[in-house]
Amino acid sequence: MSDALKPAAVAIEGLRKSFGSNEVLKGIDLQVQPGEVIAIIGKSGSGKSTLLRCINGLETFDQGRLEVQGQVLSHSKPGAMRALRQEVGMIFQSFNLFPHLSAGRNVKLAPGLVKQTPGPQLDAQARALLARVGLADKFDAYPDQLSGGQQQRVAIARALAMSPSILLCDEITSALDPELVGEVLAVVETLAQEGMTLLMVTHEMNFARKVSDRVVFMHQGRIHEQGPPQTLFVQPQTPELRQFLSSLT
Amino acid sequence: MAVELDFAAVLTQWPILLKGMGWTLGLTVVSAILGVLLGTACAWVRTQGRSWGRTLVATYVELIRNTPFIVQLFFIFFGLPSLGLRLSPEWSSVIAMVINLGAYSAEIVRAGIQATPAGQIEAALSLALTRMQTFIYVVLPPAFERIWPALVSQIIIVMLGSAVCGQISTEELSFAANLIQSRNFRAFEAFLVATGAYLLLSVVTRSLLNWAGPRFLFGRRRG
Amino acid sequence: MVEFSLWDIFSNLLLAARWTVALSLIAFVGGGLVGLGLLVARTLPLKWLQIAVAGYVQVFQGTPLLMQLFLAYFGLALLGWETSAWTSAALALTLYSSAFLVEIWHGCVRAVPKGQWEAAQSLALSFGEQLRHVILPQALRIAVAPTVGFLVQVVKGTALASVIGFIELTKAGTMITNATFKPFLVYGCVALLYFLICYPISLYARSLEGKLHVRRT
Numbered sequence: 001m002s003d004a005l006k007p008a009a010v011a012i013e014g015l016r017k018s019f020g021s022n023e024v025l026k027g028i029d030l031q032v033q034p035g036e037v038i039a040i041i042g043k044s045g046s047g048k049s050t051l052l053r054c055i056n057g058l059e060t061f062d063q064g065r066l067e068v069q070g071q072v073l074s075h076s077k078p079g080a081m082r083a084l085r086q087e088v089g090m091i092f093q094s095f096n097l098f099p100h101l102s103a104g105r106n107v108k109l110a111p112g113l114v115k116q117t118p119g120p121q122l123d124a125q126a127r128a129l130l131a132r133v134g135l136a137d138k139f140d141a142y143p144d145q146l147s148g149g150q151q152q153r154v155a156i157a158r159a160l161a162m163s164p165s166i167l168l169c170d171e172i173t174s175a176l177d178p179e180l181v182g183e184v185l186a187v188v189e190t191l192a193q194e195g196m197t198l199l200m201v202t203h204e205m206n207f208a209r210k211v212s213d214r215v216v217f218m219h220q221g222r223i224h225e226q227g228p229p230q231t232l233f234v235q236p237q238t239p240e241l242r243q244f245l246s247s248l249t
Numbered sequence: 250m251a252v253e254l255d256f257a258a259v260l261t262q263w264p265i266l267l268k269g270m271g272w273t274l275g276l277t278v279v280s281a282i283l284g285v286l287l288g289t290a291c292a293w294v295r296t297q298g299r300s301w302g303r304t305l306v307a308t309y310v311e312l313i314r315n316t317p318f319i320v321q322l323f324f325i326f327f328g329l330p331s332l333g334l335r336l337s338p339e340w341s342s343v344i345a346m347v348i349n350l351g352a353y354s355a356e357i358v359r360a361g362i363q364a365t366p367a368g369q370i371e372a373a374l375s376l377a378l379t380r381m382q383t384f385i386y387v388v389l390p391p392a393f394e395r396i397w398p399a400l401v402s403q404i405i406i407v408m409l410g411s412a413v414c415g416q417i418s419t420e421e422l423s424f425a426a427n428l429i430q431s432r433n434f435r436a437f438e439a440f441l442v443a444t445g446a447y448l449l450l451s452v453v454t455r456s457l458l459n460w461a462g463p464r465f466l467f468g469r470r471r472g
Numbered sequence: 473m474v475e476f477s478l479w480d481i482f483s484n485l486l487l488a489a490r491w492t493v494a495l496s497l498i499a500f501v502g503g504g505l506v507g508l509g510l511l512v513a514r515t516l517p518l519k520w521l522q523i524a525v526a527g528y529v530q531v532f533q534g535t536p537l538l539m540q541l542f543l544a545y546f547g548l549a550l551l552g553w554e555t556s557a558w559t560s561a562a563l564a565l566t567l568y569s570s571a572f573l574v575e576i577w578h579g580c581v582r583a584v585p586k587g588q589w590e591a592a593q594s595l596a597l598s599f600g601e602q603l604r605h606v607i608l609p610q611a612l613r614i615a616v617a618p619t620v621g622f623l624v625q626v627v628k629g630t631a632l633a634s635v636i637g638f639i640e641l642t643k644a645g646t647m648i649t650n651a652t653f654k655p656f657l658v659y660g661c662v663a664l665l666y667f668l669i670c671y672p673i674s675l676y677a678r679s680l681e682g683k684l685h686v687r688r689t
Contacts, residue, residue, distance in 0.1 A: 058371055078379070085377035096372035100390045100468040109386060110376035142469075155372075162376060252550050315624065315670035316663045317631035320642055324663060327655035405534075412536035416635060423538060436546040444539040451534045 007070035009034045009166055009197045010055060015064035017050060024050050025061065026221035034165070037198040039208035039229070042218035043244060048201040051218070052168045055199065056088045057081050069165065086114065089159035093171040095151045097143040103130060103154045104139040111161050129157040133187050149180030156187055167191065169200040205248060209233055217241050258433045259442045269425025270446055276339075276421060277408040277454060280346035284407070285400065287347060288354025293384060295359050306355065313352035319413045321345050326417045342414040342421075350407045357399050361392035390468025397467075401458045405451050412447070422446055476652045482661055488644030489665050495640060496627045498562050503569025503626070504619075510574040515581060515603065525574065532571030538632050540564045545636045557638035565633070569626055576622060580615040581607060621677035624670045631666070641665055 010032040017025040024047045032038055040048045053059040054066060057075060066073040069087050074080055098106050107126040111117045117125065130136055133153040143151055152172055159167060169188065173181040185207050192198055192211050202208055208215055209229040216226040219240045225232065236242045259266075291310070294302040313321065325348075326341035336344065365388050373383040393400075415424030426443035430436040463469065514525045532540065544564035549555045584607050592602040634643035645662035649655045 056375055058374065082377045082379065085375055088375075090372075090375040092368060092372060094368050096366075096368040098369065098372070098387055098391075100394070110378060113382050113386065114377045158376070254550075311671065311674070312663075312667065315674055316666045317628040317642065319631045319634070320645070320659060320663050320666060323642075323645070323655075324659040327649060328659045329656070331654070331656045409534075409536040412538040413632065413635070423536070426542075437543065437550050440539055440542040440546060444535045444543065447535050447539060448531070 008032060008067070009036070009069060010199070011065075011067040012051075012055075013065040015051070015054060015061050015066060017047075017054065017059065017061045024221055025054070028064070028223060030216070030223065032166075032197060032199065034197055035195045036214065037192045037196075037212045038200065039212040039215045040199065040201045040218060041203070041205070041208065041215060041244070042224075046218040047221045048218050049170050052090075052170050052199060052201055055166075056085055056090050056168060058090075082114070086162050087164055088166045088168060089162060089164035090168045091152070091155050091159055091170065091172045093175050095143075095148070095155045095175075097151050097155055097158070099143050102140050102142055103135065103146070103157075106143070106154060107158045107161050110158070114162070125161065126157075129160055130154070132160075132190075133157045134183070147180060148176045149183045152176065152184045153187055156184075156191075160191075166197040166199070169198065169202070171201050171203065173202070173204060203248075205233065205245075217244065219244075254438055255433075255435055256438050256442065258435045259429055259438045262429045262432075265425045265429055266422070266442065266446060269420060269422035269443075270450060272419065272421040272424075273408065273411055273447075273450060274454070276342055276346060276411055276414070276419070277404065277450075279343055280350055280407060280411075281404045281458070283343075283347045284350025284404075285354050285358075287351030288356075289358050289389070291351060291355035292358035292362055295355065296362055297380065297384070310352045310355050313349055318345065318349055318410045319416070321349060322413060322417065338414070338417045338419040341417060342411065342419045345414075346407055346411060349410070350403065353403045353406075354400060357396050357403060358392065360399075361396035362388055364395055365392060386468075390466065393462065393466040393468075397459075397462050401455055401462070404458060405454060408450065408454055409447060422450070476648075476654070478657070481648055481652065481654070481658055484648055485641060485644055485658075485661055485665055488639060489641045489669070491638070491640040492627065492630050492666075493669065495558075495561060495565065495630045495633060495638070496623070499565035499569050499630070500623055500626050502562070502566035503573055506566060506570035507573035507577065510570060511577050511581070512603075514574060514578050517599070529571045529575050532568055533575070537564070537568055537629050538635060540568055541632055541636050557633065557636050560636055561630070561633035561638045565626065565629055568629065569622070572622055572625070573619065576618045577611065577615050580611040580618070583614050584610045617677050617680040620673060620680060624673050624677070627666070627670050627673070 008031045010030065012028050012030040015025055015028040016023065026047075028047075028051060040051070042048050050059055054061050055068065057073060060075050068084055071080070071084065073084065097103075098109065101109065104123075104126050107129055108122050111125065112122050127136065127139060130139055133156055135150060135153055135157070138146060138150060138154070143154070146154065155172075172188075173184050176184065181204070185204065188198070188200070189207075189211050198212075200208070200212070212229055214226060215229050215232045217224050217232070217236075217238075217240075219238075225236065225238050225241050232241075233245065236245055291306045294306050298306075322341065322345040325345050326336065326338065329336065369387055369391075370383060373387040378387070411421060412423040414421055415427060418424065422443055426439045430439035433439075510525050510528070513521050516522075541561060541564045544567075545555055545557070545560040548560055548563070553559075588606055588610065589602065592606040597605065630638075630640055631642040633640060634646065637643070639647075641662055645658050649658045652658060
C-alpha cells in the first residue's frame with residue numbers, strides 16, 4: 001500500500017487561537033505523516049503547548065482547519081471528540097495520574113469504561129503495558145508511592161492502553177528531577193522506534209536531535225523554522241532560532 | 250430543696266429506648282445515603298448543568314437552609330395531604346431528612362468537586378472518558394475524601410435534628426423518651442437518658458461513617 | 473364554618489414572629505456573653521479549664537437541641553423554679569448558642585497566625601495584653617462573618633421552642649392550622665416568614681465573608 005494514499009496523521013491549516021485579546025496561534029500550517037516523530041521547540045509563550053492541546057481538543061481554536069486521521073475536528077460533537085481521543089493520546093507535564101487508583105487501575109480505567117474490555121483481558125493488557133514501561137512490579141502501587149519518573153511511565157502506559165495511533169507529549173520531562181529524565185525518554189524512544197506518531201513539545205534538545213524526524217521551531221505563535229534535526233540544530237537559518245539555541249547552552 | 254432523681258424507672262424501660270435508638274439510627278442511615286445522593290446530583294447540576302437547573306438547585310438550597318427543619322417536616326406531614334399526598338410519619342420523616350440533608354450536602358459536595366485539579370479532568374478527557382464517567386470515576390472519589398469530615402458532621406446534625414420527628418409520632422428515640430415519661434412521670438430522667446443515648450449514637454454513627462466512607466466512596470482500589 | 477382570609481392568617485403569624493425575633497436576639501446576645509467568658513477560659517493556659525470548655529461544647533454540639541429544651545424545661549421544674557416556656561427556651565438556647573459561638577470564636581483565634589503571638593510575646597506583653605491588643609482584634613475580624621451566619625441557626629432553633637409550648641412563629645402556625653384546616657397554606661406562610669427573616673442575614677454573612685477576604689476552615 002503506497003504511503004501517498006494514507007491520509008496525513010495530523011493536518012493543520014491556518015490555525016488561529018486567541019486567549020481574550022492575546023493571539024497565541026497566528027496561523028499554523030503543519031502536516032504530520034503517520035509514524036513521524038516531531039519535536040516542537042521554542043521559548044515559553046510561543047504557543048507550543050496550546051498547539052498540542054488543540055490537536056486533542058483540550059483547547060478550541062478560532063479559525064482554521066484541523067484534521068486527525070482524515071477526520072475533521074468538530075468541538076460541538078462529543079461523540080466525535082471521544083472518537084478523536086481514542087486515536088490521540090496525551091502525556092502531561094504534571095503526569096495527572098489519578099491519586100485514588102493504583103497504577104494498574106489507572107491503566108485499566110479508560111479501556112474498561114470506553115472500550116468495555118472484559119475483566120481478565122483488561123488485567124492482562126494492563127500488566128503487559130506496565131511491563132513494557134519497566135514497571136511490572138508496580139501494578140498495585142499508588143501514585144504517591146512512586147517517583148516522578150515512575151509516575152510518568154505509568155502515565156505513558158495509561159495512554160497506550162487506548163491503543164492510540166498518535167501520542168502528544170507536552171513537556172513530559174520538565175517536571176522531573178534530572179536523574180529521572182532518562183528512564184522516561186528511554187520509553188519514548190522505544191515508542192518512536194516502534195513506529196508511533198509522536199508530537200513532543202520538549203526542551204531536551206539532545207533527545208530531539210536523536211529521536212525526531214523533524215524539528216519544528218515555534219516563535220511568537222508561528223512556525224518559524226522546521227527541518228530535520230541534523231540540519232536545524234547545526235545550521236539554523238533564522239536569527240531567532242540561532243538566538244534560542246544559543247540561550248540553551 | 251432536695252431533688253429526687255429516679256433513673257431506675259427509666260432504665261428498666263430499656264427495650265423501648267433501644268427500639269427508639271434503632272429507629273433513629275435507621276432513619277439516619279437511609280437519609281444519609283439518599284441525601285448524599287441527592288446532594289451529589291445537585292452539585293453536579295450546579296457545576297455542569299444548564300442555567301435553569303442551576304437556578305432551581307440554588308433556590309432549593311437557599312429555601313432549605315433558611316427555614317427550620319421542624320417546619321419542613323410539618324409542611325410535608327401536615328401540608329401535603331391537602332394536595333392529596335398523604336404520607337406515613339416514617340416516610341414523612343425520611344423524606345424531610347433527605348430533602349434537608351440534600352440541600353446541605355449539595356454545597357459540601359460542590360466545594361469538594363470544585364477543588365479538583367484541572368489536570369485530572371484533562372487527563373480523563375484525553376483518555377476519551379465521557380463527562381459523566383469523568384465525574385463518577387475521577388472527580389467524585391477524591392472529592393469525597395476531601396469533604397468527608399464536613400459531610401459526616403452534617404449527617405450527625407441531621408441525626409440530632411431527627412429528634413423532632415417524634416412530634417409526628419415516628420417511633421424514634423425522642424418519642425421513646427416521651428413515651429416513658431408519660432408512663433412514669435420521670436421526665437427529666439427520661440430525657441437525660443435519651444440525651445446520653447443520642448451522644449452515644451453520635452459517636453457510633455461517626456465511627457460507622459468513617460469506616461464506610463474510605464471503604465466505599467474514596468475509590469482507593471488496588472489491582 | 474368561619475372563613476379565614478389569607479391576611480387573617482398572615483397577620484397572626486406576623487404577630488407571633490415578633491416572639492421568634494425576640495427569643496433569637498436574647499439567645500444570641502446572651503449566648504454571646506457566655507461564649508465570650510468561655511472563650512477566655514478556653515485560651516487561658518489551664519489544661520483542666522480547656523478540657524471543661526471543650527467538653528461543654530461537645531455536649532451541646534453532640535445532642536439534639538430539642539433534648540436540651542426538654543431538659544431545661546423539666547430540669548427547672550425539678551428544682552422547684554417557676555417554669556414558663558419562655559425561661560426554659562431562653563436558658564436552653566442561650567447555653568446552646570454559647571457553645572457554638574465559643575467554638576466558632578476559638579477557631580478564629582486559632583486562625584490568627586502563630587507569628588502574631590510570637591511577635592506580641594517578644595514585645596514583652598503579658599498574656600492578657602497579647603490577647604487584648606494583638607490577637608483578639610484580628611480574631612474579631614475573622615469572626616464577624618461566621619458569627620452573623622450563626623444567627624440564622626439561632627432563629628431556626630427558636631422553632632423548636634414551640635414543642636415546649638413557647639408561642640412563636642411555628643407554634644402559631646400549628647394553632648392556626650388547627651383552626652383553619654389549611655396546613656399547606658399556613659405552614660407555607662410560616663416557612664416564608666422564616667425565610668424572610670433568615671435569608672437577608674445569610675446574604676449579609678456571605679457578603680461579609682467576601683469583604684473581609686477570609687475563608688474559615
